[in-house]
Amino acid sequence: MKEKQKDVKRTPAVVLVLTPVLIFLICTALTVVIGIKPYNKLTTYLNIAFSDKMKMKTSASDVLKEMEQEVNEFKKEPEVSVSDTGEVVYPVFGEQYATLKCEAIDLYVPVFWGSDNELLKKGACQMSASTVVGEAGNAVIDAHVNTFFENLEKLAEGDIVVINTSYGEFTYKVKKQVTFVKTDKTYIAPTKEERLTLYTCVKQVLGSSDQRIAVICEPVEKAFYN
Amino acid sequence: MHRLRNYILCVLLTIFLFFTAIAVQGAVFAKYSVLDTKTYTDVIEKENISDKVYNTIYDHYETEYNATGVPIETYTSVIDADTTKEMVIGCITDAFSFIKGDSNKLDYKICKEKLVPLKESIDKFFEDYADSINYEKDDAFYKKTASVYEASEEFIMDASDVYKFLTIDSAGYLKYAQKVYSYIDTAVMGSVIATAVLIIILIIANIRKIVGALYWISISAGSSSLLIMGVCIYLKATDYFDRFAIKAPPVFAAMTGLFNKLTDQLIMVNAIIIAVSLVFMIIYIFTGKDKTLKASQAA
Structure with a gap:
């Protein structure tokens, strides 16, 4: 009888309840310890594969909100006074120092200082041998005909071209359009008078083109930020 | 003393079973889901x-x-x-x-x-x-x-x-994936055998009251599933995969779609395991209670 009672003697309820909790905690702790290295490795791989500041944000929608906010802030009119004269800021190679806008051909493109294949993929490039916009001389800006300057040939005399920089806004008027061979440097050489030259290749389906098309613009308004 | 020794043995076996349960899930999941076209x-x-x-x-x-x-x-x-x-x-x-x-x-x-x-x-x-x-x-x-x-x-x-x-x-x-694939059957087999062996030992340890094995099995299976499901729910609740910065829309949709699908599958499987574990626990509680009643009535 005593043996039978011993047989059916039940484990206390507290032990029955606490055992699963303790085992779960022990196992979780062990898993965390074992998993630290693989987790770090995995995180590194994920960062390499999908790295971007978006991963650091709480969600993609947060990033979109931030971008929207940045755009709205950019849209705000600057409360600064302007004058005809002022000082230009010399950019460094590869820096986006201006934006080029021309409503006539629906053009809005960033302008980088210096010119190479990578920069030409991002926007228009200004030859570093030419003059910084706002100074006397020839400011020469080029871009690919297949990307940003695809409609350059449509610019007509009298069309307005605006260049915005960190130091001012400069408005030009199209004076003429010319075509020249790529070895001819007449239109991209330095000049005494202030002007803006936009140029690109003449579109060619087969092979590359030796012909260049340039739009020569003269300044009509200068607004240096004070 | 015997009861305490038996209890400690069961706790240790349950902890091992926890890891083999995760290994089984991992191997089966890799074979039938991750490595399935x-x-x-x-x-x-x-x-x-x-x-x-x-x-x-x-x-x-x-x-x-x-x-x-x-x-x-x-x-x-x-x-x-x-x-x-x-x-x-x-x-x-x-x-x-x-x-x-x-x-x-x-x-x-x-x-x-x-x-x-x-x-x-x-x-x-x-x-x-x-x-x-x-x-x-x-x-x-x-x-x-x-x-x-x-x-x-x-x-x-x-x-x-x-x-x-x-x-x-x-x-x-991909060469690494090739290697994993070549060993996947061995991994499934090995983890299933290890789990089966541990369950058999647990049954032997509870031979005087076999239903007690259900208690320990439910703890290990339930705990491992709870842990996996917790991680998966965290990933889903925080939209973790949606934060991947992949610029090409088809690649983004494919990658996030895949990760979400795998996570959903894990949540579903583990929810079932947790439910089964709960059933085991309930069986243990009620069977044990009946036995106690019968024993006291007999006394």
Whole structure:
């Protein structure tokens, strides 16, 4: 009888309840310890594969909100006074120092200082041998005909071209359009008078083109930020 | 003393069982889900990836027209939405036949076969164009047509490879996947045997009251599933995968779709395991209670 009672003697309820909790905690702790290295490795791989500041944000929608906010802030009119004269800021190679806008051909493109294949993929490039916009001389800006300057040939005399920089806004008027061979440097050489030259290749389906098309613009308004 | 020794033994066995349960889940999940072509093709269907790829190809050649002068019809006349779908699925099939060791090289044979008409279309366009302007077909001409086709083949195959198997392969990870695949059956078998052995030992340890084994099994299975499900729920609740910064929409949809699908599958499987564990626990509680009542009545 005593043996039978011993047989059916039940484990206390507290032990029955606490055992699963303790085992779960022990196992979780062990898993965390074992998993630290693989987790770090995995995180590194994920960062390499999908790295971007978006991963650091709480969600993609947060990033979109931030971008929207940045755009709205950019849209705000600057409360600064302007004058005809002022000082230009010399950019460094590869820096986006201006934006080029021309409503006539629906053009809005960033302008980088210096010119190479990578920069030409991002926007228009200004030859570093030419003059910084706002100074006397020839400011020469080029871009690919297949990307940003695809409609350059449509610019007509009298069309307005605006260049915005960190130091001012400069408005030009199209004076003429010319075509020249790529070895001819007449239109991209330095000049005494202030002007803006936009140029690109003449579109060619087969092979590359030796012909260049340039739009020569003269300044009509200068607004240096004070 | 005997009871305490038995209790400690059961706790240790349960902890081991916890890890073998995770190993079984991992191995079975890898074999039947992660390394199964169907998982990937289902995501393609569900997320409408092939349409997104087609749009990417279309947009690219529409933009490129300004650069190359090659009209978009040259491409769209031979590559439609259905061909794109076949190419996207072909990339997955090719990648998995490489992982499974059926082919020695990841060369996207299916994709390349689908692009044969494109070469003819590009050649035809350039021939017609050259004839229309009386262009003498010199070496430069054939070089140009070949380079346009090569660039097109590269772009279209890259766009169709939404899971980026080629990139993964060039980084050497597909070879690693090949290795994993070759051992996956052994891993499934090994983890199942280890789990079965531990369960048998648990039953032997509870031989005087076999239903007690259900208690310990439910703890290990329930705990491992709770842990896995907790991680999965965290990933879903925080939209972890949606935060991946992948710029190409088809790749983003494919990758996040795949990760979400795998997470959903894990949540579902583990929810079932937790439910079964609860049933085991309830059986243990009620069977034990009945026994106690009967024993006290007998006394």
